[in-house]
Amino acid sequence: MKKISLIIxxxxxxxxxxxxxxxxxxxxxxxxxxxxxxxxxxQLEKGGSSPVVRDFKFPAKGKTFHTIIAQxxxxxxxxxxxxxxxxxxxxxxxxxxxxxxxxxxxxxxxPYTGALTTITDCPDDKKPEEIITExxxxxxxxxxxxxxxRYVLGVWEDxxxxxxxxxxxxxxxxxxxxxxxxxxxxxxxxxxxxxLDILKSLKKHPKELEN
Amino acid sequence: MHKYSVAxxxxxxxxxLFQAYTYSQTTPSDCNTQRKQKTIVVTxxxxxxxxxxxRIYKPEKCxxxxxxxTHQSLGGPGIIFHPIYLIDxxxxxxxxxxTDASPIFARLKPDGHxxxxxxxxxxGVDAQSNEIWHYPGCIDHAFQFLEDGNFLIARHEYIxxxxxxxxxxxxxxxxxxIEIITRxxxxxxxxxxxxxxxxxxxxxxxxxxxxGRWCNxxxxxxxxxxxxxxKDARFRKGNxxxxxxxxSVIGVIxxxxxxxxxxxxxxxxxxxxxxxxxxxxxxxxxDNGSGRHWSRVIELNPLxxxxxxxxxxxxxxxxxSHNWSNAQRLANGNTLICEGIKNRIFEITPEGEIxxxxxxxxxxxxxxxxxYRAYRYSPEYVKPLLEMxxxxxxxx
Numbered sequence: 001m002k003k004i005s006l007i008i009x010x011x012x013x014x015x016x017x018x019x020x021x022x023x024x025x026x027x028x029x030x031x032x033x034x035x036x037x038x039x040x041x042x043q044l045e046k047g048g049s050s051p052v053v054r055d056f057k058f059p060a061k062g063k064t065f066h067t068i069i070a071q072x073x074x075x076x077x078x079x080x081x082x083x084x085x086x087x088x089x090x091x092x093x094x095x096x097x098x099x100x101x102x103x104x105x106x107x108x109x110x111p112y113t114g115a116l117t118t119i120t121d122c123p124d125d126k127k128p129e130e131i132i133t134e135x136x137x138x139x140x141x142x143x144x145x146x147x148x149x150r151y152v153l154g155v156w157e158d159x160x161x162x163x164x165x166x167x168x169x170x171x172x173x174x175x176x177x178x179x180x181x182x183x184x185x186x187x188x189x190x191x192x193x194x195x196l197d198i199l200k201s202l203k204k205h206p207k208e209l210e211n
Numbered sequence: 212m213h214k215y216s217v218a219x220x221x222x223x224x225x226x227x228l229f230q231a232y233t234y235s236q237t238t239p240s241d242c243n244t245q246r247k248q249k250t251i252v253v254t255x256x257x258x259x260x261x262x263x264x265x266r267i268y269k270p271e272k273c274x275x276x277x278x279x280x281t282h283q284s285l286g287g288p289g290i291i292f293h294p295i296y297l298i299d300x301x302x303x304x305x306x307x308x309x310t311d312a313s314p315i316f317a318r319l320k321p322d323g324h325x326x327x328x329x330x331x332x333x334x335g336v337d338a339q340s341n342e343i344w345h346y347p348g349c350i351d352h353a354f355q356f357l358e359d360g361n362f363l364i365a366r367h368e369y370i371x372x373x374x375x376x377x378x379x380x381x382x383x384x385x386x387x388x389i390e391i392i393t394r395x396x397x398x399x400x401x402x403x404x405x406x407x408x409x410x411x412x413x414x415x416x417x418x419x420x421x422x423g424r425w426c427n428x429x430x431x432x433x434x435x436x437x438x439x440x441x442k443d444a445r446f447r448k449g450n451x452x453x454x455x456x457x458x459s460v461i462g463v464i465x466x467x468x469x470x471x472x473x474x475x476x477x478x479x480x481x482x483x484x485x486x487x488x489x490x491x492x493x494x495x496x497x498d499n500g501s502g503r504h505w506s507r508v509i510e511l512n513p514l515x516x517x518x519x520x521x522x523x524x525x526x527x528x529x530x531x532s533h534n535w536s537n538a539q540r541l542a543n544g545n546t547l548i549c550e551g552i553k554n555r556i557f558e559i560t561p562e563g564e565i566x567x568x569x570x571x572x573x574x575x576x577x578x579x580x581x582x583y584r585a586y587r588y589s590p591e592y593v594k595p596l597l598e599m600x601x602x603x604x605x606x607x
Contacts, residue, residue: 060308093290096289
């Protein structure tokens with residue numbers, strides 16, 4: 001009887017300790033996406049309040065490379081920003097990005113011997129669909145492409161397709177800034193209108209417009 | 212209650228004693244002893260081949276640090292940034308360099324600067340990817356920075372451009388060179404491979420047909436002080452390792468005369484990469500096995516020419532990189548392996564247990580291809596770089 005009481009007492013003690021620790025430890029705070037984007041003078045009117053889960057910036061060769069990943073519920077927004085980048089370089093770079101993404105769904109060299117990767121050619125219905133939409137007053141090519149559960153593009157086997165993404169690159173000439181935006185949603189609930197609305201909602205920040 | 216407490220303490224002590232006993236049976240030093248006696252073959256089972264990113268991480272069993280690698284890039288119009296990554300054990304990018312030229316592989320210097328080979332040049336960059344040094348000369352496979360500040364490089368001398376293997380008459384145009392160069396680009400020492408074909412044939416007992424990239428050399432490393440070198444002068448400190456993958460041959464060159472002293476490999480290894488000397492004098496080799504279609508990592512005692520340790524998978528074909536790749540013995544006795552063709556880097560214990568496994572997908576949006584080599588660095592080693600990064604970010 002004494003032993004049981006002791007165990008109950010210990011359990012209560014641990015429970016209280018956990019509660020105290022939770023109270024003392026400040027909750028992890030995340031910036032929202034727009035708070036990070038404002039430094040580039042832009043904001044997303046839709047999806048901009050998504051909590052940032054990764055914010056990685058590094059300087060290289062006089063440029064800033066910035067990767068921001070924000071996720072709210074099942075929608076994940078990945079933005080890569082390069083600043084400054086000349087318009088000529090940005091045009092070439094953008095073109096190469098579309099080629100790279102499209103080529104992920106082209107014929108592949110078998111990476112493993114064995115039966116698991118017998119499908120080395122992507123069926124047409126699994127290849128990226130290209131549409132044109134307008135972002136910040138300019139036409140932008142968008143690729144709607146399949147991805148894995150870990151948000152990796154270039155997958156076409158049915159059991160591996162867990163996400164679908166809208167991929168786009170665009171260039172802000174006034175600020176010499178290049179953006180690569182990928183918006184993911186689970187493939188089963190992927191809503192192209194919702195995703196495109198997020199993309200189209202990229203706007204100059206009001207303060208930037210005043211300037 | 213008193214009776215139970217005593218029993219609990221006794222039970223705890225028994226568990227501790229048992230763990231201490233089992234640990235003593237499996238320490239790396241003991242494994243090293245066993246390696247000298249016979250070939251230890253360790254294997255692991257195949258993981259789900261389609262899993263990507265970080266697949267396994269057992270912190271308590273790993274050599275925890277940072278891993279450096281890059282995806283080889285085929286280049287092309289528009290691909291103006293070529294990333295080199297330093298990742299932590301969870302697969303997060305800790306630092307990234309963006310280089311002008313397309314890197315084949317990179318190594319981190321103790322001062323925090325990075326050296327990379329792009330097939331044409333050896334380039335040094337700072338933490339912000341600014342080029343601080345470069346040395347031209349078709350350096351495509353191997354280099355080593357030496358303690359005195361000089362560099363050992365393996366390069367090929369071509370008649371016309373860095374990739375042209377044969378001239379109009381199908382004669383080989385690439386001539387292997389191993390050189391020691393200074394920071395101000397003076398050549399202190401040079402070895403010309405084509406002058407040692409006769410020696411190679413004599414040692415191998417084979418006739419070499421010098422076509423294509425017959426003498427493609429993917430290694431150069433100055434032998435460190437080791438006990439084998441005290442027994443046999445061929446392996447003494449200062450001599451140099453080479454690796455002709457097309458001939459499936461590794462060997463040792465005499466630093467003072469340039470003579471090839473020792474060769475090994477044909478019929479046993481195939482298209483091997485990156486032989487490197489371990490502290491115990493043995494050589495760690497990634498044996499690609501391009502003819503047999505499965506790879507292995509082996510530890511060779513060069514004196515007895517006995518394979519004393521070997522890692523492969525079951526089934527064997529599941530660990531296979533027909534080209535590229537490397538292996539690095541870590542300070543805790545584990546081995547880091549880059550299975551280059553599959554963009555896979557993983558760490559195994561001496562017993563073959565996979566304790567860290569990572570498949571990079573960073574190339575999916577950057578146009579990169581396979582990984583030529585990967586290296587793990589301790590947190591202590593990376594400290595100067597991290598300090599530089601911290602200062603840059605503060606200014607930023």
